[in-house]
Amino acid sequence: MQSQLIDRFRTKDATIGVVGLGYVGLPLILRFSQVGFRVIGFDIDPVKVEKLSAGKSYIERIEESAIAAMNARQSLFTTDFSRAREADALIICVPTPLDDHREPDLSYVINTTEELLPHLRPGQVLVLESTTYPGTTDEELLPRVKKAGLNVGEDFYLVYSPEREDPGNISYTTQTIPKVCGGYTPACLEVGVALYEQVIDRVVPVSSTRVAEMTKLLENIHRAVNIGLVNEMKVVADKMGIDIHEVIRAAATKPFGFVAYYPGPGLGGHCIPIDPFYLTWKAREYGANPRFIELAGEVNAAMPDYVVSKVTQGLNRMRKPVNGSTVLVLGVAYKKNVDDMRESPSVVLMEKLKELGAHVDYSDPHVPVFPRLRDYPDIRLESVAVTPENLARYDCVLIATDHDRFDYAMIERHAALVVDTRGRYLEHRDHIVRA
Numbered sequence: 001m002q003s004q005l006i007d008r009f010r011t012k013d014a015t016i017g018v019v020g021l022g023y024v025g026l027p028l029i030l031r032f033s034q035v036g037f038r039v040i041g042f043d044i045d046p047v048k049v050e051k052l053s054a055g056k057s058y059i060e061r062i063e064e065s066a067i068a069a070m071n072a073r074q075s076l077f078t079t080d081f082s083r084a085r086e087a088d089a090l091i092i093c094v095p096t097p098l099d100d101h102r103e104p105d106l107s108y109v110i111n112t113t114e115e116l117l118p119h120l121r122p123g124q125v126l127v128l129e130s131t132t133y134p135g136t137t138d139e140e141l142l143p144r145v146k147k148a149g150l151n152v153g154e155d156f157y158l159v160y161s162p163e164r165e166d167p168g169n170i171s172y173t174t175q176t177i178p179k180v181c182g183g184y185t186p187a188c189l190e191v192g193v194a195l196y197e198q199v200i201d202r203v204v205p206v207s208s209t210r211v212a213e214m215t216k217l218l219e220n221i222h223r224a225v226n227i228g229l230v231n232e233m234k235v236v237a238d239k240m241g242i243d244i245h246e247v248i249r250a251a252a253t254k255p256f257g258f259v260a261y262y263p264g265p266g267l268g269g270h271c272i273p274i275d276p277f278y279l280t281w282k283a284r285e286y287g288a289n290p291r292f293i294e295l296a297g298e299v300n301a302a303m304p305d306y307v308v309s310k311v312t313q314g315l316n317r318m319r320k321p322v323n324g325s326t327v328l329v330l331g332v333a334y335k336k337n338v339d340d341m342r343e344s345p346s347v348v349l350m351e352k353l354k355e356l357g358a359h360v361d362y363s364d365p366h367v368p369v370f371p372r373l374r375d376y377p378d379i380r381l382e383s384v385a386v387t388p389e390n391l392a393r394y395d396c397v398l399i400a401t402d403h404d405r406f407d408y409a410m411i412e413r414h415a416a417l418v419v420d421t422r423g424r425y426l427e428h429r430d431h432i433v434r435a
Contacts, residue, residue, distance in 0.1 A: 001123050001155050002187050006194040008088055012036040016195075017087030019112055021048050021077070023270075023340055024129060024163040025093035026059060030066055031174045031199045038074035040087055045079075052077040060339040060366055061167060084119040089195050091127040093163060097274060104133060104278050106140060113141055117148045122155035125191045129163045131216050131275055133282035136160075137209035142184060153185030159192035160209035162216030168338040178202040182212030220275040221293055226261040227272070228296030231303055234263040243434065245423035265400050265421040265435070266303040266345030268334025273300070273343045304348045307421055310435035311353065311396055314417045320395055323357030328384060328394040330411075331401020332364045339366040346400040347373065361394075365405045388414040399424060 008014040018029040019042040026041075033039045043049055051058055055068040076083070084090055094108040109130055120126070126145065128137055137160040142152060150156035161181040166172060179200040183189030189205055196203045206212050230248070237244040244263060252260040267273040276293045283290050312322050334344040341347065350360045362370065363384045370381040384390055386406060391397060391414040399411075402422035411418060412425065418432045425432050 002157070002191060005088060005123055005125065005157070005191055009191075009194045009198055012198070014038075014088035015040060015086055017042060017084055017090045018093060019043075019084075019090060019116070020093040020095075020108075020130075021045075021052065022093065022095070023059060023167060023342075024165050025091075026052075026062060027165060027174045028091065028093065028129075028163075028199075030062070030070055033070040033073050033075055035199055036073075037198070039070070039076070040083055041075070041077040042081060042084070043077070043079065049077045049079055081115045082119050084116050085121055087124065089125045089127065090116060090120075091129055093129045095270065096130045096132050096278070097270075098277055102277055103281050106132065106136065109136070110140060113144055117144060120145065120148055120150060120156070122150065125157035125159060125188070125195060127159040127161055127192060127195070129161055131162060131220070131271055131278070132213060133217070133278040134210040134213040135282065136213060137182075138184065153187045157188040157191040158184040158209070159188055159195075160212045161192060161196060162212060164216075164219075167340045168335055175199065176201055178204050180204045180206060180212050180215050182206045182209040184209055214279075217275050217279045220271045221279060223261075224267065224272045224276050224300065225293065225296040226259070227263070227267065228299040230261045231263045232299050235306060238434065243423075245426070245434075262423065263421075264303065264345070265307045265349060267300045268342070268344045268346075269340065270342040304345055304352055307349055307398070307400075307419065307435045308352050308356070310433050311398060311419050312356075314419055314433040315396060318395070318417060321357075322353065324359075325357075325395040326359045326393065327353050327361075327396045327398055328391070329353075329360060329362040329398045329400050330364070330386070330406055331399070331403055332362050332367050332370065333401050333403075336401055336403050337366070337405075341367060341371065341373070344401075347379075349398065349400055350379070363406075364401070365403060386411065391415045 015038045016032040017040040018025045021041050021043040029039050029041050052067060055064060055071050057064045057067050092112055094112050097105050099105040145152055152158050161179055164177045179196045181192045181196055181203055183192050193203050193205050234244040248260050251258050276297050280290050280294055315322055315325055329346055329350055332344055332346040333339055333341055353360050361384045362381060363386050368383050370379050396417045397415040398419045399422055402424050408424050419435050420432055421435045
């Protein structure tokens with residue numbers, strides 16, 4: 001059965017099912033379709049299913065022409081999980097957030113697995129791509145699959161292969177980003193590698209699902225810790241009257257031993273603000289206390305308060321309190337040149353300023369209408385055009401996400417006060433506050 005499944009992948013006769021059609025799942029299913037596989041996209045959101053079925057895209061970087069081309073091939077989008085039986089590979093790409101106590105919330109992964117269980121059959125491979133702590137695949141998915149009567153490694157295959165999508169990065173695509181792959185057994189690994197080799201230029205096999213899970217966490221914790229370091233350096237440099245961005249530019253001229261990381265208003269995206277807590281939570285089960293990782297998390301989590309203090313200082317210089325002031329936040333996506341708002345620090349800044357009595361608007365060319373967010377259901381706003389007339393209406397313009405489509409020279413000329421969290425302005429100006 002293993003060799004038959006591998007042959008179906010290599011001849012493109014297999015059907016590929018992707019569960020969760022967001023920023024990870026949609027590019028992945030597009031890639032499988034592009035190389036000739038029949039694909040089935042599963043999502044619990046009927047709006048997404050309807051849009052994709054109609055050839056519409058809800059992610060800015062994915063053009064509708066790509067969706068239309070996929071629909072012209074053998075494609076199906078559905079909320080009906082019973083269609084999972086038709087798939088030879090089922091790839092889970094659902095969120096793994098933190099709960100209210102900053103602990104891992106695996107409800108999406110577990111609920112998805114439970115939905116799929118009645119429809120699993122011998123001759124399939126089940127892959128988890130969602131970021132999680134080491135042991136999730138073996139401890140949560142494996143017992144459920146076995147309980148369904150399937151023989152993992154013999155007639156059914158279980159794999160963990162972490163997603164590595166980077167929205168806004170035009171240099172690397174789903175196809176060109178190397179894919180780490182770990183299987184529960186050697187047979188599972190062989191099947192997983194055969195699956196991804198059809199769509200990814202380089203597949204990196206590892207010895208177990210736990211290694212693959214830990215690999216993803218290391219990648220993102222590495223970034224979180226280094227960003228925490230440079231954010232702390234920013235605060236120290238500011239107290240000394242030193243521009244941290246000038247320091248970074250100078251340090252980056254060293255051709256070895258230094259990698260440039262840049263400070264900001266806090267961490268955003270689905271991975272970097274969340275993944276460290278998945279490891280620190282699991283580490284406690286083994287009696288380990290990863291203090292270094294937790295300290296970086298504390299530093300990064302404090303950045304929105306630091307930025308708000310800079311807004312307060314800037315307004316004070318103008319003899320204005322935060323309470324009653326008007327603030328325009330530039331950029332609500334979590335990183336530049338994308339429409340992805342997951343865990344965006346911009347939203348935290350908006351809420352903190354509102355709590356202090358400021359009237360807050362935003363401008364983001366990638367997010368024309370503020371979406372309904374689970375943690376911020378009361379925000380009902382539309383993007384404000386960045387014009388000289390509009391800029392003059394605000395007491396403070398806060399650069400939270402430095403999209404390239406903003407005209408920074410014009411902003412500098414017409415804003416009464418600019419609080420710059422991204423180092424866009426290199427020269428000192430009395431009305432520009434670095435944060």
